[in-house]
Amino acid sequence: MHDKTLAELARSLDAGEFSSHELTQHLLGRIDRLDGELNSFITVTFDQALATADAADKTRAAGKAGPLTGLPLALKDIFCTRDVRTTAGSRMLDNFVSPYDATVVEKLATAGTVSLGKTNMDEFAMGSSNENSHYGPVKNPWDLAAVPGGSSGGSAAAVAAGLVPAAIGTDTGGSIRQPAAFCGITGLKPTYGRVSRYGMIAYASSLDQAGPMARTAEDCALLLSAMAGHDLRDSTCVARGVPDYTEELDTPLAGLKIGLPREYFGDGLDPQVETAVRDAIKVFESLGASVREVSLPHTHYAIPAYYVIAPAEASSNLSRFDGVRFGHRCDAPVDLIDLYKRSRAEGFGDEVKRRILIGTHTLSEGFFDAYYKKAQQVRRLIRQDFLDAFEEVDVLMGPASPTPAFDLGANKDPVSMYLQDIYTIAVNLAGIPGMSVPAGFAGRRPVGLQILGSHFTEARLLNVAHQFQQATDWHRQRPAFAEENA
Template sequence: MHNKTLSELSAALQAGEFSSTELTQSYLDRISSLDPQINAFVTVTQQLALDTAAAADKRIAAGTAAPLTGIPLAQKDIFCTEGVKTTCGSKMLDNFISPYDATVIENFNAAGAVMLGKTNMDEFAMGSSNETSYYGPVKNPWDINKVPGGSSGGSAAAVAARLAPASTGTDTGGSIRQPASLCGITGLKPTYGRVSRYGMIAFASSLDQAGPMTRTAEDAAMMLNCMAGFDERDSTSAQRDVPDYTANLNDSLQGLTIGLPKEYFGEGLDAQVGSAVEAAIREYENLGAVVKEISLPNTHLAVPTYYVVAPAECSSNLSRFDGVRFGYRCDDPADLEDLYKRSRGEGFGAEVKRRIMIGAYALSAGYYDAYYIKAQQLRRLISDDFKRAFEEVDVIMGPTAPEPAFGLGEKSDDPITMYLSDIYTIAANLAGLPGMSVPAGFVNNMPVGLQIIGNYFDESRLLNVAHRYQQVTDWHARTPEQFK
């Protein structure tokens, strides 16, 4: 059961091969026996899952099932789920039971999908290795001494270890694509505004975007069909129709123009990762695509720009965690100031505090123009690079991450090196473009991801491009030995 894709599971449920209750129970069993090895889940919602599965079985029997009815899913613990603990990987929210559902969760509930539990993540989605979580690091199912990437590390590891057929993630600077790459699964960050952010705990509002983390591109299309759409509760969500993302998966790639930014293949890229990506590109040429070298000249500015914009927004977004209305409150506060200082001092981890301080500094009087305003200008330059590129090419390809998964603890004391893990993914967030990571090989037995960046709202094409590749390769179908 656990080796089937979403479309296979959906078909099997409809055909009555097994029930959603059986399927859900089988995943719950796997989680209970295997998750202790990788720590992918913060909360397992066993009873809720079985209740939802029973309801899904009735719906299937009644013939009113949607494609995801009865399918078990893992939800990143950044999405608010009514009546269920929603921690965002932080001590600050260890006691927080959300009084409402995020729009993404509502959409899955309406479709009859089953939530298995909430997945581990870097604290408030700030991290690239899942080591900043209050609930301990997630381990990479391909090698439990290595990181799964972050911040959606729990979601990536859960899918890679077959503890869930699919999961959700969020991506602010690469938090879907980089862990997908490091765990050998498929991850899609949609165009900014494609999926509602309502109920998704904000890290950097102008960059955050939710998306699917799955085994295949086809599964990602099925998930995106359910997640995408305008939401009147999110002013930044796009008022655009949602196409059927599964409709064009098999379109021919004959004549597709692929841009290869020379800046993505230079210094800092692991040579073997580079070779794997080049091999994938050759596969595309075999499928009829045309390759063109392009330049994104402001690429080197992406990381510094991001580390002003994202902390600035987070310093404000995280002000609501003050110990007054919900979340962690220190013991015996002496006065109001003490309540604030100790609740936040004790409730937040080091990386979160670092970013709040960077952000508050960048926004403060006298520095605002030099940092925040300058970063906004650079953001425009970075977007313009892509705008020019998409006049010439249909998609842009390159590595998702500069190297395969690194060792646990290897970079946790060196924030700058850690930040460079997202060097190829950050630009798409700054520009608001959709990006995917698909498994494209292995280096020293660790997975490597190919990144595909598309034009605005061109998710259908990204999925089509990824799907055709997956029809002729089997990297995405491989399973870590211990989790077969």
């Protein structure tokens, strides 16, 4: 059961091979047995999951099942879930039981999905390895010595380990695509504004976007169709119709124009990753696509621009965690300043503090123009690079990350950790959609192929990824960890 994709599970449920209750029970059992080692969940909602599965089974019995009814998934612990603890991976919210549901959570519940729980993540989505979680690091099911990537590391690891067929992540600078690549699954960061951010705990508001993480592009299409769409509660969520993203999956790729950004194949790219990515591109050529080199000349300014914009927004977004209305509050504050300073010093971890300090500093008087305004100007240039490239080609392809998953504890230096996101970060600055698709291995560790499109071309990206998955079986590989001996 746990090897199947969402689409396959839906067919099995339809055929009566097993019930949603049985499926949920089976997966909860696997979580119980395997997640002690993996640490991909922060909170597992056993009782609620079974109750939801039972309701889904009734819906199905009544002939009212939709494409996602009764299908299990997990939510990154950054989505507010009513009456369920929502921590964002932080001690600050260790005791926070959300009084309301995020829009994405509501939409997925309306679609009939069954949430098994909340997955581990880098604190407030700040990190690329899931080592910044208050709840401890997550291991990569392909190699327990390796990180799963981040910040949606728990979501990626849980799917890769067969604990759940799909999970919802968020991506601010690569936090869906990089862990998807590291864990050998398929992940999609939609266009900024495609999915509501309401109820998604904000890291960097102008960059954050939620998206699906699953085994296949088809599953991502099913999930995105349910998640996307206008939300009156989010001003930045666009009023634009949501297509059925599964409809175009089977369109042949003949004539597809693929661009390879020169800057994505330069220094620092692991040779095994490069080989896997170039082999994947050959597959596309065999499917009738043409390939040409393009340039995104401002690529190397993306990380510096990001590390001005994201921490600036974060420093402001995280001010609400002040020990007054929710979240951690220090013991016996002597005065207001003490309440603030100790609650926040105790509640936030190291990387979060680093980014708050950077953001506060760069926004402060005398620095704003040199940092924030400059970064926003560069942001425009970076977006323009992509717009120019998409005048010439339909999609861009390259590696999702310069290396495969690295060892737990290997990247101690924050700056070298930041540089890991070289291929993913510009995408968030430009607001365009991007995917990572399994494309081979470097040793035991998976390699992800990144596919990028212009704004609102999710259907095309999913089609391209799906056609690749029809021609390859990287996405069907399972880590040994997922095989239970019991």
